[in-house]
Amino acid sequence: MNFFILSIIKAAIVAFVLLTTLAYLQWIERKVIAHIQLRVGPRRVGPHGLLQPLADVIKLLTKEDMLPSHVNKVFYLLAPFLAVMFALISISVIPFGTEINIGGIRTSMQLTDLNFGVLFILGLSGIGVYGVALAGWASNNKYSLLGGLRSSAQMISYELPLAMAIAAPLLMLNTLSFREVVNGQSGYYFGFLPRWTIFQGPFPQVVSFLLFVVAAFAETNRVPFDLPEAENELVAGFHTEYSSMKFAAFFMAEYANMVTVSCVATLLFLGGWLPPFPPEYGSNYVPSLIFVIGGGLALYHGINPARPFDRITLPVAGIVFLGVAAMLLVPVVAAILLPLFWFAAKVGVILFLYIWVRGTLPRFRYDQLMSFAWTVMFPVAVVNLFVTGLLVAIVSK
Amino acid sequence: MDAILFLIFAAIALGCAVNLVLQTHPIASALSLIGVMGALAALYLLLGGEFIAAAQLIVYAGAIMVLFVFVIMLLNAGAEQESRKRLAAKVLGIPLLVVLLGLVGYVLQNALLPSEGVKFGAFRHGTAQDVGRSLFTIYLLPFEVTSVLILVAILGAVILARKEID
Numbered sequence: 001m002n003f004f005i006l007s008i009i010k011a012a013i014v015a016f017v018l019l020t021t022l023a024y025l026q027w028i029e030r031k032v033i034a035h036i037q038l039r040v041g042p043r044r045v046g047p048h049g050l051l052q053p054l055a056d057v058i059k060l061l062t063k064e065d066m067l068p069s070h071v072n073k074v075f076y077l078l079a080p081f082l083a084v085m086f087a088l089i090s091i092s093v094i095p096f097g098t099e100i101n102i103g104g105i106r107t108s109m110q111l112t113d114l115n116f117g118v119l120f121i122l123g124l125s126g127i128g129v130y131g132v133a134l135a136g137w138a139s140n141n142k143y144s145l146l147g148g149l150r151s152s153a154q155m156i157s158y159e160l161p162l163a164m165a166i167a168a169p170l171l172m173l174n175t176l177s178f179r180e181v182v183n184g185q186s187g188y189y190f191g192f193l194p195r196w197t198i199f200q201g202p203f204p205q206v207v208s209f210l211l212f213v214v215a216a217f218a219e220t221n222r223v224p225f226d227l228p229e230a231e232n233e234l235v236a237g238f239h240t241e242y243s244s245m246k247f248a249a250f251f252m253a254e255y256a257n258m259v260t261v262s263c264v265a266t267l268l269f270l271g272g273w274l275p276p277f278p279p280e281y282g283s284n285y286v287p288s289l290i291f292v293i294g295g296g297l298a299l300y301h302g303i304n305p306a307r308p309f310d311r312i313t314l315p316v317a318g319i320v321f322l323g324v325a326a327m328l329l330v331p332v333v334a335a336i337l338l339p340l341f342w343f344a345a346k347v348g349v350i351l352f353l354y355i356w357v358r359g360t361l362p363r364f365r366y367d368q369l370m371s372f373a374w375t376v377m378f379p380v381a382v383v384n385l386f387v388t389g390l391l392v393a394i395v396s397k
Numbered sequence: 398m399d400a401i402l403f404l405i406f407a408a409i410a411l412g413c414a415v416n417l418v419l420q421t422h423p424i425a426s427a428l429s430l431i432g433v434m435g436a437l438a439a440l441y442l443l444l445g446g447e448f449i450a451a452a453q454l455i456v457y458a459g460a461i462m463v464l465f466v467f468v469i470m471l472l473n474a475g476a477e478q479e480s481r482k483r484l485a486a487k488v489l490g491i492p493l494l495v496v497l498l499g500l501v502g503y504v505l506q507n508a509l510l511p512s513e514g515v516k517f518g519a520f521r522h523g524t525a526q527d528v529g530r531s532l533f534t535i536y537l538l539p540f541e542v543t544s545v546l547i548l549v550a551i552l553g554a555v556i557l558a559r560k561e562i563d
Contacts (some may be wrong), residue, residue: 075424116525119451123438126459130431130466137424137470145470152467156460163455176525 010111011092018091022255023053029355036359047313063244068139071241075138080242080249083131087256090124093117094263095179097273097339109340110179117178118170121264122163125219129155131253132221136238147237150227150366154218157373158225162215164381168208168388169197169268182272192278196271202391207384209269211377213353216261218373220254223358227366262350263343270346273339284334287341288325295321399517403443410436422476423469427462434458445520448528 027042027049034041042049067073095110114120129152136148170176173184187195197205218225234240239250266272275283295318302314327333328341364372413432420426434457441450482490532540 075428114447116447116451119448119455119525123451123454123459126455126463127431127435129459129463130428133463133466133470134424134428137466145473149467149470152463152470156463156467159460 006105006107007111010107014091014111015088018088018256018259019252021259022252023057025255025259025351026056026251027053028351029358032352032355033359036356047309057248060244060248065244065246068241070140072138072140075134076241077246079131079135079138080246080253081131082134083128083253084249084256086124086128086131087253087260090121090260091256091263093120093178094260094267095182095272096343097336100336102336108179109336113177113179115175115177115180118166118176118181118264118268121260122159122166125162125257125260126155126159128253128257131250132238135242135250139238139241141241143234144238144240147234147240151221151238154221154225154227154369154373157370158215158218158377161211161373161377161381162219164378164385165208165211165215166264166268168203168385169205171385171388171392172197172200172203172205178267178272181267182274185271186274188278192281194271194274194276196269196274198269202395203388205269205388207380208388209265211381211384212265212269213350215377216265217354217357218369220257220261222254222258222354224361224364225369226363227369258351258354259347262347262354265350266343266346272346273343275338275342284338285329287338288328291321291325291328295319295325399443403440403517406436406439406443410440421479424466427465427469430465431458431462434462441523443517444515444523445518446523448523448525 030052031041031049042052045051045055067076092111093114095108095113097109099106099108132151132155133148136144136146136151139145170181173181175181175184185194185196185200189195189199189201193199198209217223221227239247242250275286277283298314298318298321302310302318305311305314328337410433413429413436417426417429417433420429434453438450438453438458441447441453
């Protein structure tokens with residue numbers, strides 16, 4: 001019974017953190033894109049627009065829930081549910097940190113450690129396409145249908161290079177469990193270079209990493225591969241006919257997929273929760289240092305405010321940052337928070353890359369998208385997998 | 398626990414399979430088939446075939462059925478028209494089906510050798526390593542023949558598609 005209670009508690013924590021992350025990821029995206037485009041972004045609701053996600057949720061919940069008369073009702077209602085369900089399930093096999101010990105209860109920071117976790121994620125991402133495809137078809141609208149068809153074709157095409165890019169590091173690590181994948185990347189070359197798969201011998205997986213990131217952009221329907229919802233040609237693509245919470249479900253599914261894919265990239269290529277250089281050189285103090293610098297900057301700007309309300313908001317943020325920095329120095333707390341920090345930092349970098357690309361790159365044309373998948377990505381992935389396999393076989397002899 | 402899970406997923410698989418035949422719309426049928434595949438994957442998992450379960454999910458429920466749905470959507474196939482049935486088919490259809498199923502069940506029950514019941518969790522060779530090892534040692538020839546067969550099928554598809562263009 002203990003197992004069930006523990007699992008429910010962990011699931012509740014993960015669900016809460018994930019949903020909050022999804023809401024604030026959208027705030028961060030709007031802010032970052034705004035700054036890329038020399039705007040300020042949301043800032044009316046709460047200090048620096050920090051309560052904007054909450055306002056958005058309330059808006060979406062209270063909006064009129066329209067059910068167009070010409071849709072295929074069952075599938076129209078089923079589609080957003082499928083999309084968001086499969087997107088959220090994938091997080092259950094992602095490990096966030098090492099095994100921890102709270103008050104004598106040992107547990108790993110992961111909902112479940114499947115020994116085929118990588119395949120599980122691949123399977124779910126393959127099924128996830130039904131949400132989008134069904135939404136496009138059930139809406140009974142030509143723009144939606146085109147969006148749905150594009151998305152199915154795109155996801156089938158890019159799943160291939162994605163899976164092959166995943167296979168290459170797995171060949172080197174010789175496991176399918178995410179926890180073992182990270183454990184296989186511990187240790188350092190020459191005392192400082194981490195043995196993450198993008199650095200690990202016999203064949204550093206830089207090509208796989210690039211392939212994975214590009215294919216992941218396509219799998220999650222993000223710019224520059226967001227053809228399924230290209231607004232200048234398809235209105236809004238597959239979710240044209242959806243409003244209120246059903247629209248929000250698709251939105252959530254897209255962001256949840258982004259988070260999952262970033263987690264997978266972190267685990268497979270960037271060493272998961274392992275620090276980028278060994279603790280002997282003080283990697284355990286880097287998080288505290290970053291928070292101290294952040295807190296110091298916030299306090300400085302709070303003393304010299306550029307806007308009237310900065311006098312209140314920035315010192316509060318600064319004190320919170322300094323508090324976190326102090327917490328990270330307490331050994332008991334640090335054992336739990338340090339792996340989480342490195343994991344979150346790496347995932348955050350990849351998520352930032354997503355937003356950055358959205359702010360800078362134009363959209364592909366549909367034929368370019370397809371020919372890129374089959375004539376560039378796929379051959380490169382095959383050669384990469386072949387070379388990796390060959391070198392692994394030679395070294396292990 | 399295992400028995401309860403088995404009953405749940407077996408019920409889902411059977412329900413989806415019956416629904417697949419009963420539905421008149423191709424998309425509904427295709428989705429029912431996906432339900433069957435998903436339930437089968439769960440059953441494989443219960444029996445300890447974890448790699449097979451994942452492959453079932455990725456290959457059948459993921460890749461192949463997406464193509465099915467894709468084609469149905471592209472052709473925009475409508476609901477199927479119910480053809481007029483004869484009186485004999487209407488009256489005798491279901492009783493005869495039941496009789497046939499009963500007979501098949503009876504024959505299978507008697508023809509198969511008596512064996513021990515399935516024990517959940519008894520099979521421990523379903524990991525990717527085990528499956529890979531047997532594929533490349535014991536079943537190497539069937540494996541290679543199958544891959545050649547698939548290659549031939551792909552070539553055939555390419556040639557057929559080419560003729561359309563000319």
